[in-house]
Amino acid sequence: MSDRQAGQAAGSSIPSPAGAGLDTAATAAGLAARYRAVRQLTETLAAPLSPEDQMLQSMPDASPVKWHRAHVTWFFETFLLLPHLPGYAVFDPQYHYLFNSYYEALGERQARPERGLLSRPPAAAVTRYRAHVDAAMDSLLAGADTAALARLRPVLELGLAHEQQHQELILTDLRHGLSRHAFAPAYLPPRPDLPATDIAPMEFIGFRGGIHPIGHDTDDGFAFDNESPRHNVLLQPFRIASRPVSNGEYLAFMRDGGYARADLWLSEGWATVQREGWQAPLYWSRAGDAAGRDIWQVFTLQGRRPLDPAEPVCHVSFHEAMAYAAWAGRRLPTEAEWEHAAGSPLVRGDGGFLDPAAAHPRRLSAAPGLRMLGGVWEWTRSAYEPYPGFRPLEGTAGEYNGKFMIGQQVLRGGSCATPADHIRITYRNFFPPAARWQFSGIRLADDI
């Protein structure tokens, strides 16, 4: 997927600003349709879950599904309805406290580790809250003139992108919550067993160095503020792996003592391995077969099943990615390298984006060629820092990204939990180096 294609994906159902000559009503209708589609997907994801499932909070970093559903709704209420819809009646004044995530400028809020203590409101009330806000959003869009639409549109797009981010978190947080249950109950029906398969060998594709642009051009449709400004970077020649590391390849690292060799790890990574007792990626568990050999199982949203060596390795931390790369005699790409490679016309998609019926990375392809985007997020060697000339959004929304620019590594490419129309090749995801509960995997690179 090229940069332009990604841009199209992100804005596919909304006439672009260049379409200012078009009918305002059509623009509003397009936005409203997209709003409904995004909102519906959230409910589709929550549909298999009981009210009790929706309350699970298994660690401070994760949030209950019910909270996600309400929080994204609060975002529209706070940033669109209250300032822009005259006479809008707040659904419940307590919700502002309960469902604000981290906006300091908006006052006190429910402590993050205690979101799981919100038995009230019940899930059914959150469903009503969503309907209330959706109806008001319909009114807002239906009544907007051209000038209003121009004001609303950036915030609406931010709100939709925001809800899509939480759709991914709904799945990752839920997987973590269910995994802590002794019997690891499933969210989805089990996948039928698949016959063993071959995957394409990993190749390394070379790229010339030089000055190349990365980042998002703010005239080119919606993107998060952290993707801008578009700017030139100077790259050394490099090579990038044609596909992510597979489970099978990662098993070889494990069997070669990867988790026991300090020399492969960053110092902080090694300390984490020892403190946490890591011996495999998150959600893997060991079982013996009749012959006494290790058999690995993986807890997925479709239940526990045998490890599939043809899938990309997933739920590894940056530290594990670094150790694997050291073991393989390679390195991780920088985010600039990654983005430059992903913009190549050679690239074909891989791994797949969010499919609510699977919520799991597809097997790696048997066909050769450079495949990027989808399946698993890919850790880069780049710390999450502002681009040159970065400016946060004005106002409260300025807290969206900039204040997290420390202590995190950039991941690229989207995963099997990312909505397909949410991702761009300029998209910068970010997590701390020890985080493992996202769908995060490994792409290797190398110097030439």
Next chain:
Amino acid sequence: MSDRQAGQAAGSSIPSPAGAGLDTAATAAGLAARYRAVRQLTETLAAPLSPEDQMLQSMPDASPVKWHRAHVTWFFETFLLLPHLPGYAVFDPQYHYLFNSYYEALGERQARPERGLLSRPPAAAVTRYRAHVDAAMDSLLAGADTAALARLRPVLELGLAHEQQHQELILTDLRHGLSRHAFAPAYLPPRPDLPATDIAPMEFIGFRGGIHPIGHDTDDGFAFDNESPRHNVLLQPFRIASRPVSNGEYLAFMRDGGYARADLWLSEGWATVQREGWQAPLYWSRAGDAAGRDIWQVFTLQGRRPLDPAEPVCHVSFHEAMAYAAWAGRRLPTEAEWEHAAGSPLVRGDGGFLDPAAAHPRRLSAAPGLRMLGGVWEWTRSAYEPYPGFRPLEGTAGEYNGKFMIGQQVLRGGSCATPADHIRITYRNFFPPAARWQFSGIRLADDI
């Protein structure tokens, strides 16, 4: 209430062993009726709660209501149905892992701090589990002959007493869980405002020293193993307060700097005050009135309301009880003193036991006289230790009490959350000295 009366209370609806000449069927029917009554009360307590409310776990020491409901059921399944009902079909084999509390001899179990992560089974399944076990219990009792009844009865009585203990915990754990919600939602409808009232002054009633028996005679109906054997103790002459300390009296302690004066506290208590920032009993919150004076509010199961000075002070730790006593120039009673006084014919009830419609201590009485039992548990100066000659129950149930006999203080008398037919004057409750989430208050004593 005298000792004998308490014994009657505990066994009131069940013919005593002395009634062995009676009809076996009548005994079984009596046991079954009592079983149904106890089991029903649990459901009555849970009835106002949504499935989500029943999942709340706000601290490791507290458990979700759903878990309580299932755990007490598991107790009957494990200790009565499986060993004694031929052909009994376990409701769900996973429940053994999920709902075992602390019986090491019975294998691994759900980690206590993670009981709140059990979204599965849902509350509705627990309701079915309860019905399944209740039906089997009916069969078990209906089919029991005299010999079988003799074997079953002690375990059944233990199981019922056990469920009653969890009825109290349902209320205390729920109160804690709801209190952590920013808006402190109520469990019960609010109590109408009451006009101010006077309470009887605190008097100190003297008792002669000497050799006196305390503890439970094992021939005298059911009691927990920790209440036996009945044995003589040597008491010095002492005086005991006619009633618990009131909220109003405790406020005077607070206004006199009680929480800021190290000299009033045990060393560990003072460290706790500073570490936890205690400035008042649990669930109290400060608000200012128009004149700028401190107004205290209390979060109750009926919602938040102004502090009532006529109620007994409640939700204080042993440390606070000790500090209050030091400030008042008195001391706490030992458990032997308490029990000896409670056995006096002078004693009249006070405070009330579990009323599912209030779940709160009654105001202290305006009438004078020695009033003990009910309202609030009363901290004693006695560490929870085995009585001379104590022997735990044989088998797994031996883990019931004995293994907790360290690091805890004895409380006596029952509270507004204790079922009336559960308490005895020999009853020994126990909690760590910093625990505050039980309905625990203060009774003073003094040397003569």
Next chain:
Amino acid sequence: MSDRQAGQAAGSSIPSPAGAGLDTAATAAGLAARYRAVRQLTETLAAPLSPEDQMLQSMPDASPVKWHRAHVTWFFETFLLLPHLPGYAVFDPQYHYLFNSYYEALGERQARPERGLLSRPPAAAVTRYRAHVDAAMDSLLAGADTAALARLRPVLELGLAHEQQHQELILTDLRHGLSRHAFAPAYLPPRPDLPATDIAPMEFIGFRGGIHPIGHDTDDGFAFDNESPRHNVLLQPFRIASRPVSNGEYLAFMRDGGYARADLWLSEGWATVQREGWQAPLYWSRAGDAAGRDIWQVFTLQGRRPLDPAEPVCHVSFHEAMAYAAWAGRRLPTEAEWEHAAGSPLVRGDGGFLDPAAAHPRRLSAAPGLRMLGGVWEWTRSAYEPYPGFRPLEGTAGEYNGKFMIGQQVLRGGSCATPADHIRITYRNFFPPAARWQFSGIRLADDI
């Protein structure tokens, strides 16, 4: 040693109050001589240590030797010299902050876990501080008339007993500090190897029940406030072991899986075993011999050496003592039982008291008979609580004991680190149930 003998020991070099007809100067001289003897022993204990050794603080509960030396000196300065010696010049006004231990009434003080950060004053300055205070104490005693002596004497005796307590802590804290060094350096020269020996079998000596006095009569010489008042207790008939449990016996418990059997432990003890990974008493380490058998070594103040099965087991917690007793089918004595037995004319000494050249328990005797006192402190089943009618000392010294009366178990009998003239059979030592760094062992008891 009978109670009377212990009383004599405690006051052996000081004419008793009954000698009020004696010459005041002789009394003062006797007190001064005793003062010098106690003070000298502290310096004898510190003599083998470098200034750096004297700074070690290996855990918050332990204090550096230099701090002990200064703190006991500060006690005399604060409670005797400042109030009673006109014109006394404080050695250094900062020392009040640095060397106050826990007297809240005396103001802020150096945080306990940071005593090891006091590189200033150097050990040499503490030596000068001790000399300064000693000279002033000489003046104080030399100039005291009969009335003054009567006022000074109780405080002086408290100060000396206090310094003796810290003599024991100097050894226990130092042993802990040195043990954390990878090469476990010795404090004293190694003990020559001893040939194997037999010890007397453990017998159980019966005592009749009844009403018996325990505690210290305040007319009978110095004792700590927590030992009074002397009062009657009602004992059931009991038996007590003739000697402490030996290392050899404890090894049998270990080899029988003692640290892996939950049923032997109190719940809190079992949690501690698992959290701390206990597999043996403190200071034991495992080494294999040529035949692959476990060989245990023990780090002592004389260096590391093979475990001697004939010594009493030492450095066990209350939890380990309880588990051992459960394994042996016995129980621990209460402190009243212990004291009653120790007062028997049958008792002979055992184990030995502080010998600065060894600082280690002697082997158990090969001769039969009831042997108590010395060697190791013995955990009792009794929580540390006030005796009936207990009143703390007036004033600041009232913080000495009473405020610690929660969360601790009583130990009795003194150890190889206790000065011989410090102990009494009424003496109540106390530590939390998980503490292991004291010279603490196990005496069994049983019901009859």
Next chain:
Amino acid sequence: MSDRQAGQAAGSSIPSPAGAGLDTAATAAGLAARYRAVRQLTETLAAPLSPEDQMLQSMPDASPVKWHRAHVTWFFETFLLLPHLPGYAVFDPQYHYLFNSYYEALGERQARPERGLLSRPPAAAVTRYRAHVDAAMDSLLAGADTAALARLRPVLELGLAHEQQHQELILTDLRHGLSRHAFAPAYLPPRPDLPATDIAPMEFIGFRGGIHPIGHDTDDGFAFDNESPRHNVLLQPFRIASRPVSNGEYLAFMRDGGYARADLWLSEGWATVQREGWQAPLYWSRAGDAAGRDIWQVFTLQGRRPLDPAEPVCHVSFHEAMAYAAWAGRRLPTEAEWEHAAGSPLVRGDGGFLDPAAAHPRRLSAAPGLRMLGGVWEWTRSAYEPYPGFRPLEGTAGEYNGKFMIGQQVLRGGSCATPADHIRITYRNFFPPAARWQFSGIRLADDI
């Protein structure tokens, strides 16, 4: 100081490799002289300290001075004497365990937080250890032929640079250790009071963007591996402040509520402010003056004294630097910007390097112009990452830098605790963003 000048500084006393035609003996003598000079400075820094002062470890990140003195010596023993000096007798075989810092490949070592528990060996033994190694190093260098010198020289230079790093740590760790003492004792005699002074206003000096080289050319004398390879970067036009932020300027930030405004801070920084209760830089303490105004004092190695507004602000974390920059409407420079600016011929030195008699930053200059290097380390906005093409050293020394390349920010320029011949403009120092105990300050930058 230009890049070339810095190169000269770093190697000033050692003939360069280009001098291979020179006499080998002269080269060896030059190296030996430099070795002696560096080693002597360590002892000069330790000279005012007692053995007890040298044991202080006030937090896990800091190490005792004695440990530093031994560890740098162990480095020479391990990496030079053992592999290269035939017949070298290890001073003490235990030291390998005690004084290895973090080299996993070299085996187990003393746990970092427990270095303060090493009372043995005493400081005097470390002094002998240093002499032993110094004598052997003399022999090694005296006996080296040209080929040997070529092999030894890179390791020797690494060892000397390593010891110089620890010279800075000796001062920073000591300052922290002494600061925890209630009376904050001084290391050096107090500095005489200075009259108030003016400093030059902060100007912003512009630099054109473009492609510029940064990093160290490995042919150009010694540098750490993390400074290489020299490579081109693409810079946007930028401006950099002419001097660091002063104490006076930082006070204005504080008085404007800088520590209370969430909007100025990174999210993690704000959480740190609240968790740690930061209200000022480390070592600042507040005192009131007669008029009730805040007067700030600073604990320095010369004792506590009033805050000097003309000094650069020091002992601030990256988070504080970021918050200050946000408040000032500026940003921090990237490390590439910093290095490019520092290479300008305009730059003049500032702040001064290590002077053992002061160990404190000089006041900022009253003269205008771009002043960089010395005084305080300057936080950059750049995470500590490998340069493109970075390769760690071969062998064990490869653990020197690379394994720390996560979770840290780069600091540039050296401080008042950095030896003058240790620093280079390519030098990359690194610490976690919350670290404050280094001499770290703030340089602002801006976009053009």
